[in-house]
Each structure stands twice: as structure tokens, then as C-alpha cells.
Amino acid sequence: MQPEFWQDRWRCGQIGFHQSAVERNLIRHWPSLNLASDSHVLVPLCGKSLDLLWLRDRGHTVAGVELSAIALEAFCMQNGVPARRRTVDRFDIYESQNLKLFCGDLFLLDSTWLGPVAAVYDRAALISWAEESRARYVEHMTELTSPGTQTLLITLEYRQAQMAGPPFSVDRENVERLYSRHHAIQELGRQDILAAEPRLRRRGITALIEVCYRLTRL
Numbered sequence: 001m002q003p004e005f006w007q008d009r010w011r012c013g014q015i016g017f018h019q020s021a022v023e024r025n026l027i028r029h030w031p032s033l034n035l036a037s038d039s040h041v042l043v044p045l046c047g048k049s050l051d052l053l054w055l056r057d058r059g060h061t062v063a064g065v066e067l068s069a070i071a072l073e074a075f076c077m078q079n080g081v082p083a084r085r086r087t088v089d090r091f092d093i094y095e096s097q098n099l100k101l102f103c104g105d106l107f108l109l110d111s112t113w114l115g116p117v118a119a120v121y122d123r124a125a126l127i128s129w130a131e132e133s134r135a136r137y138v139e140h141m142t143e144l145t146s147p148g149t150q151t152l153l154i155t156l157e158y159r160q161a162q163m164a165g166p167p168f169s170v171d172r173e174n175v176e177r178l179y180s181r182h183h184a185i186q187e188l189g190r191q192d193i194l195a196a197e198p199r200l201r202r203r204g205i206t207a208l209i210e211v212c213y214r215l216t217r218l
Helices: 003-012 024-033 051-057 069-078 131-144 172-179 198-202
Strands: 040-044 061-066 084-088 091-096 099-103 119-122 150-157 183-192 209-217
Touching: 024 051, 024 119, 024 150, 024 183, 024 209, 040 051, 051 061, 051 099, 061 069, 069 091, 069 099, 131 172, 150 172, 172 183, 172 209
Parallel strands: 040 061, 040 119, 061 099, 119 150
Antiparallel strands: 084 091, 091 099, 150 209, 183 209
């Protein structure tokens, strides 16, 4: 989707994708990555997710990237995060203890800004990209990581003809096609979540599966 689409969503408060609680798959599967507590974690398209705080509370140093300043300012205000804001080159950066939030275009971020990344947490990034943009996103994330970096990836599977995304359906075949060249892929679990998603049922979805993967950069 074009940047203006997401900016408009945040301006108009159309943020049904935002979760008011920490993601259950994060709580369930993050320990399987066996990361050191002081590991650096990257969260692309982070919005104002409470998952950022959960990761930081585990001892991690967390970097989030988000296009909308509204989202990041809301995150800081609603959670009492005393962030210092500064502008550097192409980004406004909100900094707090063990937390750095980059406001700007993800595709302009390079590894010199981040340093070594031990893990990536992707709950809503891959499934936010239309099919023609996914390969570019995966290529860029590969450039931001190094061999051994792990990714906890959460996707959705449904009949794409039933609903125009986002979120988009990304099945196992697509995950393999996008990631297998540079990653080992392990499926951690899949769950029927249709009953818990009235918003997507109203949009016409009749079957909805949430899938969680562990990806290891080769």
C-alpha cells in the first residue's frame, strides 16, 4: 500500500489492526528463539503496539520503525514512555531507555542505523504489503539482518478473493517463495481465529488461519 494510505488510517483513527493487548503468539513462541536477554530486536511497521514494551521488559533493546508520527506519539503518551525526540537525516527518532523508534520510511533505513540485529518481530508488516511489494520488503529486511538473525513471523491465511487487504493472505507457499533463499523456515503453529475476528468476518471472510513461523537467516 502507498504511504498515504497508512497515514490516512492513523489520521482518521481507522486502526482496527491495532491490538489492545500483547500478541498471544509473541508470548507463546518468543522463548523458542532462545535469545540472550540483552539482544537487539527490530520491529518493522510497529505502530503503537504494546508488544514493544513486552519485548523491552524481557531485557531486549528494541528498535521500532513506523511511518506515522501519530502512532509513535500515541504510543509514548498512552504508555507513559518518556521519549526524547530528535531529527536525524531522514528520520524523527523517539528514544527512551532500551527503546528507539524511527519515524519514517522503512525502506530508507539501513544497517548503520541499527547495528547488529539478533531478532526481528513481524506481526503486521509482511501481511500489510500487497503481493507486488512483498519481495522488496523481504529483500530489504534481509539486508538489515545477518546470518543467525531470527524472525518471529505471523501471517494470515484466507481466501484472498473474499476480501481486499490489508491484511493480505500470505500462505506457506508464499512464505517459502519469499524467504527460502536466505532463511531456514520452521512453522511453529497455526490456529483458526475466525471466531475472534468479527471485524474481518464483517468484511466477508469465512475461514481465517493465523500461522506463526520461526525464520533463521542463513
